Amino acid sequence: MQFYISRAVRQKLHEKHQVSDKEIFECFFNRTHSFLTDTREDHLTDPITKWFISETDLGRQLKVCFIERGVESIEIKTAYEPSTTNAINVYYKIAKEC
Known part of the structure; x- marks a missing residue:
């Protein structure tokens, strides 16, 4: 699996x-649970x-957001510590165990 992180994203990940x-x-x-999709209208890609x-x-x-660019290629959009325990609880409630 190949990971791609643009220069701008890498800088944001490091600084912010x-x-x-x-x-x-x-x-x-x-990872122990499945991927979820971001269906929010302002985040559609x-x-x-x-x-x-x-x-x-x-x-x-960490919450990791990414786009699959092919069978073995992943583009990282962002990664950060989840802002609330509610976000973590929702993820583990919805996502299936791998």
């Missing part, structure tokens, strides 16, 4: 959210944006 590429990769590999919540190897919980 203090999230590293490594932490994002760890979240993908540590083509192809559709997907997201999930997972932990890094050190236990930091």
Whole structure:
């Protein structure tokens, strides 16, 4: 699987959210539940944006948003610590276990 992070997104991840590429990769590999799709009208993309919540190897919980650009290619849109426990609870209630 190949990950793509644009220069602008990488800078935002570092400066605004203090999230590293490594932490994002760890979240993908540590994921225990399915991806959800972002169906909010102001967030619609083509192809559709997907997201999930997972932990890094050190236990930091992140929400990761991405676009699948092919069978083995993923473009990262953003990643950050979920703002509320409600967001985390909703994710684990809706998402299916892998």
